[in-house]
Amino acid sequence: MFRLRWLIIPLWMGCVSCAVIIAGLSAGWYDWQTFVIASVLAVLIGVPAGILTTRYLRTHPRHGDGHHPSMQPDPPRWMRLRRG
Numbered sequence: 907m908f909r910l911r912w913l914i915i916p917l918w919m920g921c922v923s924c925a926v927i928i929a930g931l932s933a934g935w936y937d938w939q940t941f942v943i944a945s946v947l948a949v950l951i952g953v954p955a956g957i958l959t960t961r962y963l964r965t966h967p968r969h970g971d972g973h974h975p976s977m978q979p980d981p982p983r984w985m986r987l988r989r990g
Contacts, residue, residue, distance in 0.1 A: 910963065915956030922955075923948035 923944040930940035 911960045918956040919948040919952030922952045
């Protein structure tokens with residue numbers, strides 16, 4: 907069974923840790939503490955953000971809102987104009 911949470915949380919954690927590592931290395935911090943801080947911040951920020959993102963995606967579906975039961979959007983106005 908596919909769990910969206912198992913995909914979103916590692917993505918958030920990876921993005922947060924990479925951003926912290928890049929910022930730390932750019933600032934000249936070449937010690938092991940940079941990587942420890944990055945992993946701690948990845949857990950502290952990435953897990954709640956991933957859970958919140960998953961909840962948002964589950965409660966706000968992109969398609970199937972009732973206006974388009976076939977899940978196909980309306981064509982643009984210029985395509986609906988009569989040609990000839």
